[in-house]
Amino acid sequence: xxxxxxxxxxxxxxxxxxxxxxxxxxxxxxxxxxxxxxxxxxxxxxxxxxxxxxxxxxxxxxxxxxxxxxxxxxxxxxxxxxxxxxxxxxxxxxxxxxxxxxxxxxxxxxxxxxxxxxxxxxxxxxxxxxxxxxxxxxxxxxxxxxxxxxxxxxxxxxxxxxxxxxxxxxxxxxxxxxxxxxxxxxxxxxxxxxxxxxxxxxxxxxxxxxxxxxxxxxxxxxxxxxxxxxxxxxxxxxxxxxxxxxxxxxxxxxxxxxxxxxxxxxxxxxxxxxxxxxxxxxxxxxxxxxxxxxxxxxxxxxxxxxxxxxxxxxxxxxxxxxxxxxxxxxxxxxxxxxxxxxxxxxxxxxxxxxxxxxxxxxxxxxxxxxxxxxxxxxxxxxxxxxxxxxxxxxxxxxxxxxxxxxxxxxxxxxxxxxxxxxxxxxxxxxxxxxxxxxxxxxxxxxxxxxxx
Numbered sequence: 001x002x003x004x005x006x007x008x009x010x011x012x013x014x015x016x017x018x019x020x021x022x023x024x025x026x027x028x029x030x031x032x033x034x035x036x037x038x039x040x041x042x043x044x045x046x047x048x049x050x051x052x053x054x055x056x057x058x059x060x061x062x063x064x065x066x067x068x069x070x071x072x073x074x075x076x077x078x079x080x081x082x083x084x085x086x087x088x089x090x091x092x093x094x095x096x097x098x099x100x101x102x103x104x105x106x107x108x109x110x111x112x113x114x115x116x117x118x119x120x121x122x123x124x125x126x127x128x129x130x131x132x133x134x135x136x137x138x139x140x141x142x143x144x145x146x147x148x149x150x151x152x153x154x155x156x157x158x159x160x161x162x163x164x165x166x167x168x169x170x171x172x173x174x175x176x177x178x179x180x181x182x183x184x185x186x187x188x189x190x191x192x193x194x195x196x197x198x199x200x201x202x203x204x205x206x207x208x209x210x211x212x213x214x215x216x217x218x219x220x221x222x223x224x225x226x227x228x229x230x231x232x233x234x235x236x237x238x239x240x241x242x243x244x245x246x247x248x249x250x251x252x253x254x255x256x257x258x259x260x261x262x263x264x265x266x267x268x269x270x271x272x273x274x275x276x277x278x279x280x281x282x283x284x285x286x287x288x289x290x291x292x293x294x295x296x297x298x299x300x301x302x303x304x305x306x307x308x309x310x311x312x313x314x315x316x317x318x319x320x321x322x323x324x325x326x327x328x329x330x331x332x333x334x335x336x337x338x339x340x341x342x343x344x345x346x347x348x349x350x351x352x353x354x355x356x357x358x359x360x361x362x363x364x365x366x367x368x369x370x371x372x373x374x375x376x377x378x379x380x381x382x383x384x385x386x387x388x389x390x391x392x393x394x395x396x397x398x399x400x401x402x403x404x405x406x407x408x409x410x411x412x413x414x415x416x417x418x419x420x421x422x423x424x425x426x427x428x429x430x431x432x433x434x435x436x437x438x439x440x441x442x443x444x445x446x447x448x449x450x451x452x
């Protein structure tokens with residue numbers, strides 16, 4: 001064998017070894033298949049198990065396989081399904097892409113390891129994807145409104161069958177159902193039969209307990225129209241409609257709260273387990289502030305018959321809260337207080353106080369006042385629990401919480417998202433001690449503190 005041929009063989013062998021190693025590790029340490037790799041702000045692995053499966057192959061093209069997926073509580077969770085490894089095709093496509101993960105940039109290592117000849121090339125691909133980012137929630141909303149998921153709950157159907165069953169045009173159904181296949185929310189076989197995926201069956205069929213079906217049509221009706229005024233809102237710094245105020249807010253929240261129960265149910269359940277409410281020997285009094293659906297108090301009441309809940313909210317919201325507590329079978333253990341959070345008389349002697357996604361709409365000044373008032377309502381040794389969309393101290397991540405801050409700009413006078421350390425300082429200012437995080441399903445970990 002000639003020296004040139006020998007060198008070529010060695011190089012080919014080394015390249016194959018490098019490729020095999022890359023396939024096993026996901027191209028770099030940053031794309032490890034370690035199933036325990038989770039957001040440092042949220043130690044719970046449950047978010048990994050609730051992957052939305054809006055798969056990155058839809059971003060990169062057919063080259064990427066379903067193992068790389070979007071995650072609900074972060075822009076993208078880094079990682080793959082436990083035990084998976086990338087194929088060479090996956091590695092090459094992913095490493096050459098321009099997609100950036102939420103809290104680190106493993107693709108920097110990918111580019112290095114691939115020794116690609118094109119370095120740091122800037123393309124318009126990502127911006128073009130953003131340009132169509134409005135489409136998925138609208139497609140899902142249209143499918144919910146036209147009973148696509150409900151109809152497929154009984155079995156696979158063709159477009160023509162679904163058209164006859166729902167009274168919806170075949171042309172319209174074909175367009176959105178094919179798009180839903182692209183979003184991995186429907187499956188289609190070679191005969192043109194569409195069926196649900198595990199994800200759409202669990203969360204987009206209207207009669208399922210954890211359904212999010214109602215959220216998407218409401219999103220189209222209540223949220224998106226105000227976002228269309230964002231340029232003017234940014235110019236003035238004023239919301240299109242101040243939904244943190246009672247009169248405009250009551251109608252909005254009456255429709256919203258039941259549709260977002262799944263966002264808080266898991267967190268409330270984790271809280272109840274952490275507090276060991278099932279082992280309560282004496283009465284445990286819960287103060288559910290700005291209760292809305294009442295889901296925080298409901299879940300805690302389900303943990304033990306010894307739990308009694310006081311729900312505080314606007315007068316116009318209380319009928320909704322009562323109806324939902326009765327629906328969950330715990331209405332007899334609730335009492336209700338009507339009024340603004342800073343004006344209503346909470347009473348005293350509570351063991352637990354919950355503020356489930358409330359501070360962001362109240363803004364800093366009212367939040368600090370509310371925490372001091374809540375401190376006075378708790379008994380010594382009592383626990384305050386705060387659920388929020390937390391940002392880091394620099395306000396550079398995570399992306400969903402940064403976007404939610406814009407939601408607050410659009411819908412409230414002074415609302416915002418806050419960091420753990422900001423809220424920790426407010427709690428300590430109110431004389432709470434032992435401020436800590438509790439990993440739980442949801443956009444961010446819960447914040448707990450104790451009244452000494």
